[in-house]
Every structure is written in C-alpha cells, then in structure tokens.
Amino acid sequence: xxxxxxxxxxxxxxxxxxxxxxxxxxxxxxxxxxxxxxxxxxxxxxxxxxxxxxxxxxxxxxxxxxxxxxxxxxxxxxxxxxxxxxxxxxxxxxxxxxxxxxxxxxxxxxxxxxxxxxxxxxxxxxxxxxxxxxxxxxxxxxxxxxxxxxxxxxxxxxxxxxxxxxxxxxxxxxxxxxxxxxxxxxxxxxxxxxxxxxxxxxxxxxxxxxxxxxxxxxxxxxxxxxxxxxxxxxxxxxxxxxxxx
Numbered sequence: 001x002x003x004x005x006x007x008x009x010x011x012x013x014x015x016x017x018x019x020x021x022x023x024x025x026x027x028x029x030x031x032x033x034x035x036x037x038x039x040x041x042x043x044x045x046x047x048x049x050x051x052x053x054x055x056x057x058x059x060x061x062x063x064x065x066x067x068x069x070x071x072x073x074x075x076x077x078x079x080x081x082x083x084x085x086x087x088x089x090x091x092x093x094x095x096x097x098x099x100x101x102x103x104x105x106x107x108x109x110x111x112x113x114x115x116x117x118x119x120x121x122x123x124x125x126x127x128x129x130x131x132x133x134x135x136x137x138x139x140x141x142x143x144x145x146x147x148x149x150x151x152x153x154x155x156x157x158x159x160x161x162x163x164x165x166x167x168x169x170x171x172x173x174x175x176x177x178x179x180x181x182x183x184x185x186x187x188x189x190x191x192x193x194x195x196x197x198x199x200x201x202x203x204x205x206x207x208x209x210x211x212x213x214x215x216x217x218x219x220x221x222x223x224x225x226x227x228x229x230x231x232x233x234x235x236x237x238x239x240x241x242x243x244x245x
Contacts, residue, residue: 001078001079001113002026002027002052002077003027003079003082003099004026004027004028004029004030004073004077004078004079004080004081004082005018005019005022005027005028005029005030005081005082005084005221006030006069006070006073006082006083006084006123006125006127006160007019007022007029007030007031007032007084007086007118008032008033008060008083008084008085008086008087008119009017009029009032009033009044009085009086009087009088010031010032010033010039010055010086010142011031011033011035011038011039011042011055012033012035012038012042012043012077012219013193014084014086014105014210014213014214015031015033015084015087016042017171017210017211018024018029018084018144018214018217018218019042019053020045020046020085021117021136021214021218022051022052022082022124022218023046023049023050023053023092024049024050024051025051025218026050026051027051027082027190028051028053028076028077028079029046029051029052029053029054030054030055030056030069030072030073030076030077031043031046031053031054031056031085032055032056032057032058033055033057033062033087034057034058034059034060035057036055036057036076039056040056042055042223043055044147047208049205051161052076052134052209053077054070054072054073056073057190060087060115060119060122060123061063061114061115061119063125063126065124065127065128066122066123066126069100069123069126070123070127070129072151072158074130075180076118077100078129078138078139079130080127080130080134081134081136081137081138082132082133082137082138082139082140082221083123083124083127083137083138083139083163084140084142084217084221085119085123085124085139085140085141085142086141086142087115087119087120088115088116088119088120088142088157088160089157090112090146090147090151090154090157091108091109091111091112091115091116091154091156091157092104092108092153092154093154094111094156095108095136097112097230098153100152100153101152101155102154104153104192105122109155109156110156110158111156112154112156112157112160113153113156113159113160115186116156116157116160116164117156117159117160117163117164117168120141120160120164120168121133122167124139124168124172124183127139128172128175128176128181129148129237131176131179131181132176132179132181136178136179136180136208137176137179137180137181137182138179138181138182138183138184138221139172139176139181139182139184140183140184140185140186140217140219140221141168141169141183141184141185141186141222141232142164142185142186142188143162143164143185143186143187143188143232143234144157144158144161144163144187145165145187145188145234145236145239146158146161146190147160147161147162147163147165147187147200147239148162148187148234148240149240154186158207161187164185164187165187165232166242169183169184169185169230169231169232170230170231172237173229173230174230175231182226182228182229182230183229183230184220184228184229184231184232184233185231185232185233186213186216186217186227186232186233187208187232187233187234187236188208188213188234188236189208189235189236189237189239189240190207190208190236190237190239191208191209191213192207192209192210192237193209193210196220200239201239201242202236202237202238202239202242203237203238203239203241203242204238205237206239207237208235208237208238212235213232213235216233216235220233228238
C-alpha cells in the first residue's frame with residue numbers, strides 16, 4: 001500500500017518542493033494551501049508524476065476546515081502516514097507591515113500566531129487521530145533560526161517557531177508515542193526561497209538550497225530516522241554559533 005503525505009503550505013516554497021519530491025517517489029500527496037488558484041495549478045503539474053495527488057484549499061486558522069482536510073485525505077487515500085507543517089511566514093512581510101514592534105497593528109501578530117503556531121497545532125491534533133487509529137505516523141514541524149535568535153519586528157513568528165521547536169515538538173512526540181507516532185522538527189537558517197535570504201550570514205558562507213532542506217525533511221520522515229523523536233535539528237549552516245555582536 002502506498003504511503004500518504006499531507007503537506008501544509010503546499011502550493012509554494014518548501015511545501016511545494018516537498019510535494020514534488022514525494023510525488024516523484026510515488027507517494028500519495030495531499031497539498032493544503034489557502035491559495036486555491038495556485039494550488040490547482042501546482043496539483044495539475046504534479047499529477048504528471050507517478051503519484052496520486054489532491055489539493056485542498058482551506059484556511060488553517062479554522063479548525064473545522066483543518067479537520068475536514070485530514071478527513072478528505074484519509075477518505076481519499078486510506079491513510080495519513082506523514083504530516084509536514086510548512087505553512088507560515090513572518091507576519092510583517094506577509095501582512096506588509098513595518099515599524100517598531102509597539103506601532104505594528106495587533107492583528108498582524110494575531111495572524112502570525114494563528115498561522116505559524118495554532119495552524120500547526122491544529123493539524124497535529126486532527127492528523128494524530130488518524131495516525132493513532134493506524135498505529136503509525138510521522139509529524140514534521142518546520143522551525144526557524146528566528147526561533148533561536150528572536151526578531152524585534154516579527155515577534156509572533158519568532159515566538160511561534162520557538163514554541164514549535166521546543167514545547168510543541170516534545171509534547172506531540174509524547175502524545176504520539178503510545179501509537180507509534182513520531183514528531184520531530186527541522187529548523188533552517190537562511191534558505192534560497194527568497195532573494196533576501198542570500199544576505200544572511202552563516203559559517204558556511206551561503207544560504208541553503210531548498211533541496212537540501214527537503215532532503216532532510218524526507219529523511220526525518222523515513223524509517224532511517226526511526227530513532228529520532230521529540231527534538232529539533234538546527235540546520236543553519238552554523239549561523240547560530242557565529243558571533244554577531
């Protein structure tokens with residue numbers, strides 16, 4: 001029986017690349033994204049691979065929609081073997097806000113917390129019900145070096161990623177263990193998904209190629225990483241150990 005991967009933020013960036021790579025490997029792929037037009041376009045492209053793929057357009061801030069996305073995936077493919085939480089983004093960039101923290105509208109931070117933190121927890125909760133029933137599964141969170149460094153503007157993004165990298169990943173690993181469900185987190189430094197990332201300093205002297213991160217995500221979700229559970233890999237080219245004073 002083919003395995004099924006459910007990917008949030010699946011119409012662009014790391015989520016889309018994950019979907020493309022899993023499709024090439026012959027997995028069933030469910031892509032979730034709020035952008036219906038872009039999602040339909042990417043699903044049509046991936047359908048050319050040796051895989052079955054569906055697109056589910058929802059707002060991950062709404063738990064009822066999250067539940068329905070997991071139900072649709074389960075009913076379509078018969079399993080949810082891997083959940084990859086890629087949806088998110090720095091709130092000031094996404095919401096086109098700027099200025100000092102105390103002058104940024106509070107609804108910008110509401111968006112950041114709802115999408116980056118609550119959206120992931122919602123999907124963990126809804127998907128774990130099916131993984132518990134099938135007695136197997138892997139949940140992969142996408143953290144960020146910002147969760148270690150902090151951010152004076154994107155406070156909600158930093159807080160959300162920090163929470164995913166510690167409390168949420170550890171807690172979901174504990175909750176899933178009785179059902180043979182693992183939960184891990186990969187926290188990248190700069191990745192060349194946007195031009196601005198290239199200017200961020202690392203010991204490696206460069207930003208990561210997106211494929212490098214996807215390769216690690218796929219490893220984390222594979223049987224080769226079966227003994228990895230409840231912890232975060234900081235994959236940042238050494239940025240976190242640099243002196244930036």
